[in-house]
Amino acid sequence: MSKPIVAIVGRPNVGKSTLFNALAGENISIVKDTPGVTRDRIYADVEWLNYQFTLIDTGGIEPDSSDVILSQMREQAQIAIDTADVIIFMVDVRQGLIDADSKVADMLRRSRKPVVLAVNKADNYEKSLPDVYEFYNLGIGDPQPISAAGKQGLGDMLDVVVGYFTENGQEEREDDRPRIAVVGKPNVGKSSIINKLLGENRVIVSDIAGTTRDAIDTAITWGGREYVFIDTAGLRRKNKIKEELERYSIIRTVTAVDRADVVVVVIDAVEGVTEQDAKIAGIAHDRGKGILVVVNKWDAIEKDDKTVYKYTEKIRETLSFMPYAEIMFVSAQTGQRLAKLFDMIDMIVQNQSMRIATGVLNEILSEAVALQQPPSDKGKRLKLYYITQVSVKPPTFVIFVNDRALMHFSYTRYLENKIRDTFGFRGTPLKFIIRERKEREK
Known part of the structure; x- marks a missing residue:
C-alpha cells in the first residue's frame, strides 16, 4: 500500500517551511547515508498517531510583484492537485485574507481534492479567533488555527488531515498486478x-x-x-x-x-x-x-x-x-x-517478496560470525543472538544483539552480503533493524 501524499501550498512568508520543518522534525528522510543524493528538503516521511504519510513542500515563491506571486501560486497549487491526496492550504492570520488566497482557493475547491485550511501565526488563540473566522469566506471548510513556529494546534490540524486518508485509501490497492x-x-x-x-x-x-x-x-x-x-x-x-x-x-x-x-x-x-x-x-x-x-x-x-x-x-x-x-x-x-x-x-x-525461514537465516548468521569476528569496543564485543525476517517489499530482517552501539554499518553490510551470497535478492534492497537484548533476556 503506498503512503498518502500531503502537499503544503501557500503565499510567500506564510510559514510553509516552518510548518514543514515542524512536522518533519528530525526524522528527515532525505537519504542520510546515500552518496550522490543532495538533501533537498522537498519531501519527508511523517508519522502521526498510526498514520504514515509523505509530506511535500511545493516550493517557495520569492518574486516581488503580486502578479508573479499569483501565477506561481497557481503553479504550486496545480502540482499539489496533480500529486497529493490531501492539500494543506496555508494562510497568515496577521495579514488577513488576501485576493491571491481567494483565487488559489477557487482552484483548490474545483479540484475536489480534500483541502485542510491552516491559518498560521495564531499564537494567541483567544485574540486571533475573530480574524481566523474571516477565512470561512474562502469556502473551503473550517479554518484550523495553528502556530507553526510555536508548534501549537498542529495535532488538531493533523487529525483533520489523516481523517481524509481512510476515505481515499481503502479501495486503492485491491489488485495484485505488479x-x-x-x-x-x-x-x-x-x-x-x-x-x-x-x-x-x-x-x-x-x-x-x-x-x-x-x-x-x-x-x-x-x-x-x-x-x-x-x-x-x-x-x-x-x-x-x-x-x-x-x-x-x-x-x-x-x-x-x-x-x-x-x-x-x-x-x-x-x-x-x-x-x-x-x-x-x-x-x-x-x-x-x-x-x-x-x-x-x-x-x-x-x-x-x-x-x-x-x-x-x-x-x-x-x-x-x-x-x-x-x-x-x-x-x-x-x-x-x-x-x-x-x-x-x-x-x-x-x-x-521472498521470505527466508528463520532456521536458515540463523545458520548463515553463525557461519558469518565464525568467519569474521564481530567488532568490539573498549573490551566489549558485539554478540549476535538471533536473526529473523519480519516483512517483505523490501525484505526486512531483525537482528538481536547485546549492544546496538557496537553494530557497525560495515558489519551489517557484511551480513547482508552473506545473505545475498546464498539467496541473491537481485534488484531489491534489504532492510536491517538492530534490536538490543540484555544477556538475561536471552
Whole structure:
C-alpha cells in the first residue's frame, strides 16, 4: 500500500517551511547515508498517531510583484492537485485574507481534492479567533488555527488531515498486478519505452484513470500477465526556471515511486550516468523499492568489446549506494532487448517478496560470525543472538544483539552480503533493524 501524499501550498512568508520543518522534525528522510543524493528538503516521511504519510513542500515563491506571486501560486497549487491526496492550504492570520488566497482557493475547491485550511501565526488563540473566522469566506471548510513556529494546534490540524486518508485509501490497492514506475530525467526516453512496449507488441491497452491521482496508469499485458506502468513524463514545460522544473520532477518522482513495486530508472546512454540520476535512484532506494537501471538509446553508442563493461562500472560507481540494482542496455527506438524487461521485472518482484525461514537465516548468521569476528569496543564485543525476517517489499530482517552501539554499518553490510551470497535478492534492497537484548533476556 503506498503512503498518502500531503502537499503544503501557500503565499510567500506564510510559514510553509516552518510548518514543514515542524512536522518533519528530525526524522528527515532525505537519504542520510546515500552518496550522490543532495538533501533537498522537498519531501519527508511523517508519522502521526498510526498514520504514515509523505509530506511535500511545493516550493517557495520569492518574486516581488503580486502578479508573479499569483501565477506561481497557481503553479504550486496545480502540482499539489496533480500529486497529493490531501492539500494543506496555508494562510497568515496577521495579514488577513488576501485576493491571491481567494483565487488559489477557487482552484483548490474545483479540484475536489480534500483541502485542510491552516491559518498560521495564531499564537494567541483567544485574540486571533475573530480574524481566523474571516477565512470561512474562502469556502473551503473550517479554518484550523495553528502556530507553526510555536508548534501549537498542529495535532488538531493533523487529525483533520489523516481523517481524509481512510476515505481515499481503502479501495486503492485491491489488485495484485505488479506496478512499475518509469522514472528518470526529462528526455531520456521514459515515454518512448512505454509506447514501444504498448505499440509493437499488440498488447491490450487500457488507461486506468489513476485511482485517486491524476497520473494515467497504463496496463500492459505481456506473456499472459498484466503489469501497470506509472509514467512520470509530462515535464514538457517551457521557460520554467531550472530549479522549479527540477523540484517539480522530484515531486512527481516521489509520488510515482511511492505507488510502485519496481522502479525502472532510465538513463540516457549518450549522456551517461549523472548526479541527477543518482538523486532520482536515491529516492527509490530510500523507499525500499525494487530497482532496475535501464540504459536507453544504446543503439546510438559506438561500441567495442569493453563498452558494456566500462559503462556498467561507471553506473556502479555513481550509484554505489545500491550495488544490488540490476542493469540493462536497451533501445526504445529499435526495441532492442525491451522484451527482457518483463523477465527482469518478474525476477525483482519475486525477490522483493521472498521470505527466508528463520532456521536458515540463523545458520548463515553463525557461519558469518565464525568467519569474521564481530567488532568490539573498549573490551566489549558485539554478540549476535538471533536473526529473523519480519516483512517483505523490501525484505526486512531483525537482528538481536547485546549492544546496538557496537553494530557497525560495515558489519551489517557484511551480513547482508552473506545473505545475498546464498539467496541473491537481485534488484531489491534489504532492510536491517538492530534490536538490543540484555544477556538475561536471552
